[in-house]
Amino acid sequence: MARFSGIVSDIDGTLTHDDRRLSAEALQSAHMLSGRIPVVLASGNTLCFTRAVSKMLGTRSPLIAENGGLILPFYDSDPILIEPCRDELNAALNVLSKHFDLTVFDSRDRITDISFAKTVDKEEILPYLSDFPNIYFVDAEFAYHLTDKNICKSDGLIRTAKLMGMDAKDFVAVGDSNNDIDLFQAAGFSFAVANATPEVKKEADYVLTKKFGAGFAEAVDYLIQNDLIELEDNRRDFYVF
Ligand SMILES: O=C(O)COP(=O)(O)O
Numbered sequence: 001m002a003r004f005s006g007i008v009s010d011i012d013g014t015l016t017h018d019d020r021r022l023s024a025e026a027l028q029s030a031h032m033l034s035g036r037i038p039v040v041l042a043s044g045n046t047l048c049f050t051r052a053v054s055k056m057l058g059t060r061s062p063l064i065a066e067n068g069g070l071i072l073p074f075y076d077s078d079p080i081l082i083e084p085c086r087d088e089l090n091a092a093l094n095v096l097s098k099h100f101d102l103t104v105f106d107s108r109d110r111i112t113d114i115s116f117a118k119t120v121d122k123e124e125i126l127p128y129l130s131d132f133p134n135i136y137f138v139d140a141e142f143a144y145h146l147t148d149k150n151i152c153k154s155d156g157l158i159r160t161a162k163l164m165g166m167d168a169k170d171f172v173a174v175g176d177s178n179n180d181i182d183l184f185q186a187a188g189f190s191f192a193v194a195n196a197t198p199e200v201k202k203e204a205d206y207v208l209t210k211k212f213g214a215g216f217a218e219a220v221d222y223l224i225q226n227d228l229i230e231l232e233d234n235r236r237d238f239y240v241f
């Protein structure tokens with residue numbers, strides 16, 4: 001009897017290579033799953049990026065973007081936006097910008113969180129953030145993020161699962177970076193790809209032997225071989241894209 005009825009996957013470092021090229025193994029695995037089980041993408045990336053990746057992978061399931069700040073239940077619906085403490089986020093960015101030469105990512109497309117390049121040592125950044133109690137800093141390996149404390153991937157999964165008539169514990173999570181730790185805690189089971197950080201590996205139920213997208217494919221094979229998920233052809237109940 002299959003134990004899990006959905007998969008929730010991170011994108012960067014989990015479906016990609018270390019240089020962010022989409023992994024052929026992950027693509028093949030996602031195509032095989034398409035329309036047979038929900039695969040929710042949960043990313044620190046912007047919603048437009050996450051939506052394009054989803055379309056090309058054929059996941060046909062709701063999306064969680066900006067570390068949980070935005071949820072897209074249907075392809076053409078308006079996203080659900082978790083309102084962040086914008087003043088504090090902007091004030092923190094101003095303070096950091098005064099001390100460091102920051103490269104801010106996607107500022108036109110990013111709505112709830114702030115992301116910037118890892119050009120500065122995080123130990124140097126953290127002391128400047130102690131005056132901002134409602135935001136947290138996370139190193140997502142491909143970028144740094146400043147995010148409202150009420151926004152995280154796990155909250156995104158809980159909300160998304162509810163919209164789908166499911167529970168977060170019905171999902172198996174796959175991830176690589178510290179913005180996936182709370183997602184692992186909310187999901188029913190969790191896989192860390194072999195390139196995951198030590199903190200993520202510690203939180204995972206299962207540490208995969210393969211890195212990056214090959215790790216995602218290994219997780220899917222493991223789930224099928226151990227009868228932990230069931231694939232049903234032509235499921236249309238929540239395949240919304
Ligand atoms: O936006 C990032 O830095 C990382 O994105 P991810 O959560 O899909 O790995």
Ligand SMILES: [Mg+2]
Binds near residue numbers: 010012013014175176
């Ligand atoms: Mg990642």
